[in-house]
Amino acid sequence: MMQLSQDLIQRYHDLIETLGPEALKTMLQEMHTIRAFEERAEQLYMQGKVHGTMHLSIGQEATAVGAANAMQEGDYLLNHHRGHGHCMAWSGDPNRMMAEFMGKETGYCRGRGGSMHIADIDANNLGANGIVAGGIPIAVGVGLSIKMRRTSQVCLVIFGDGAANEGAFHESLNMASIWALPIVFLCENNQYAMSMPVEKAFNIENISQRAAAYGLPGLTVDGNDVLAVYSAVSEAAARARRGEGATLVEAKTYRYKGHSKSDKQAYRSREEVRDWQDKRDPILRFTNLLQLAGVIDAAEATQMREHALAIIDAAVAFSEASPDPNIADIMDGVYA
């Protein structure tokens, strides 16, 4: 199953040293918390406690956690519909996220946005987007603003493989390139855009190849390897911070669950899903690596999962005790 060797330890030796045990443990804990959040989200949905739709990123936790941890305080995030993990890794409060998911007044968006639109404006998380590629041109504006304000911030924008086939992606990469904007374009390639496999939607091997067309560096990493994502995004962010412009990073990963609530998944086989779950699960892989490196032991690994479940129990309790928005306030918030 999990082919872990001294090679891996060798490869990550420096990174493990630099990050240190606390940061590494935090990353693994975040991955657990994201998964627990989404498992519960699905459960609540099945119980009819949530109306609407949701997009689960179970199986993709390494991309969210690796990327968010590579960014610095004050940086910006824009993400997409499959965004619970990104928000959580970007210091999102599970209570306020769950409350938003449940449509409560205490949620990040006062119950107006829901699962697909969680934003944490105070933390420079400019929000999840329900429109495929909708956030990418906005990242150009954020990058432009950073440049005009002469700060050392960087904007991380996360989108799916599907988004790379919208015109907005192409216009944005070009603008970011010609103006050398401080942006990390992170394409979370989970192999499918709803039912459309990447092999059918692209005539290229890697989406990162598209960077070349706009004069940007592009690279593809294993999106289920949290440290690989961390390294790639760190380097891209450092480059942006040095004023050298944007980078396109493609993280190859896999979504275990259906696209949204109503997906029969006729476009892929159960074996394919199981193969990713068994051989490449990001949480299992990172757990094994940290155990091999002596950062955690088996007991700690189990505790992390339990801790995650407790965090989510508390988040559900908080949300259930929270008030619904007041109907009388329905007209609020349209204009500034």
Add this chain to the structure above:
Amino acid sequence: MPEVRELTYAEALRECLRQLMEEDERVFLIGEDIGVYGGAFGVTAGLIEQFGAERVIDTPISEAGIAGACIGAALTGMRPIGEIQFMDFVTLSMEQLVLQAAKVRFMFGGKASVPMVLRMPGGSGTGAAAQHSESLENWFVHVPGLKVVMPSTPYDAKGLLRAAVLDNNPVIFVEHKLLYKTKGHVPEEPYIVPLSQSKVVREGEHLTVVATSIMVPRALQAAEELAKEGIELEVIDPRTLKPLDDAPIIESVKKTGRALVVHEAVEMGGFGGEIVARIAASEAFDYLEAPIRRLAGLDIPIPYNRELEYHAVPQVESILREARKLVRGEY
């Protein structure tokens, strides 16, 4: 007595697509996840199995491309039927539709035509929040060269879609997510419901209610209730918003002396304004016994929270309230 054949709105659309594709090999479907997935709302389920991937074309997520592909194919002898997964995403197709599809024929001196249909589900009520719940039909109503169709029943869905595909103009075909599962009588054989024919779906003498899409069943439900109170609504479904057949509406208002327009889209700048203006400018003006009123979506994006979402657009209760006021002169 033979049983009345019933289909859902989604099934009626699918049957129409299947019949058109069987009859005419120029007809093809193009859109996101319309193949093995069967479309986000299942309308095209099973069609790729019957007609193959060459005529049921799954596209990348590229809405401008879908619209443009329909236009180009239509200009050169095909009869494309595009699907935009949610009406909201047609905002990404707007240039192709508004500046190309709508204008090609006129700009080229009447020598070219764009016989295409673009289907899309609009509306709220599924908890999909602000970017998946739009009702943008009136954006298209404002564009010369486009036709806009909005069926409210399975029967009309099938017959209007056929009429739209046979028409030689670009037709925006607006479905409603909440209507897909509604059932009604649908004959098996192909038939046409002509474009630009408004329909009186219920006769009554006290108040004319002009309703579109999901608001038609809501208005009919309200009419049932009000009938118990002795208030008789006349409900009219325009079915085609553009070009609009306003004669039955004006005739009706001459009879009832009162009019209420109900639609889900935001009131300001909505289709209701057009209906009100047409009534006010017509001979029905002399017959009015009450102000003409609109009942429409609030001027807000659609909220996620279920209760807020419910209150953002007209419901049966709000139609009841407004109708009673108008009939009783309590405005």
